[in-house]
Amino acid sequence: MSREHRLTRTILALFLLTIAVPGWTAVDHGEHQANQKNEAGVSLNNGKPWPTDAPLRKGMEVIQREMRDALPRIHAGTYTAKNYTTLAKKMRAHLNHITRNCKLKPEADLQLHRILMEILHGSEVLEAKQGQSSGAAIIVRALDLYGRHFDHPGWKPLPH
Template sequence: MTQARQHQHHSSEHGKLSLNQGKKWNSDAPLRQSMNTLHAEFQKKIASKQHQALSKTHFKQLGEITHTEIANIVANCKLNPEADAVLHQIIAEMTQGADVVTGKAKGQPAKATHKVINALNDYGRLFEHPNWIILK
């Protein structure tokens, strides 16, 4: 079982994506660091709407970076159970997208990349993360 899938099963509570009683969930330094890395990579390579023209190599690199940072998040997860359950859903979306762009699952890399971007944006809307900018 992959670390991301182990992380998904770590908590028994899998609700819908939601705020913490109207407020953003707390985050911790390891989570913010990994999300910053992912945000920078996706912003640099695809936020300019040129992701349709990325090569298979570029897509694969984005997927590998995503898998690496998900593993870092899972290894260092220190959130409360409710925040962790919300994060699990975001990680699941990111993992599905990364699996496609790395060739581990079938699908269209551009659409899968957009799935990861949406998950990153969900993270930014739901978790405290100073200076987070939504990707477009």
């Protein structure tokens, strides 16, 4: 496991630990249950998308662009193991940048990190010995979740 990969996992794991301890987050439990959740547990902000900041928008746009560029070759079956490994490293680098620079309120940050964990999981699958294309599908689904749950002007889902 690379140093970059360990750093990303550590940052996200520490975040998840902080939200698991009662009182460490401002999320109201009743409101949280009232919001409709999806398979990753991401919910809206009282029915509205969560606010974003410039580092988050830039980072997510870069991740989306990387995936958009890779998808035609992934779908065609011409993406090599080396291509998948390179893509996975890029995803983790972008996640590191987002987690270091994005400054959202705790409630929004909680929702964002659920999406980022999905992207991290997808990047791990990209490097598996088999089924790497399913890692790309995981990341595309996470990007769709982001677009539905965060206020990112001009965001359009990837075709898949």
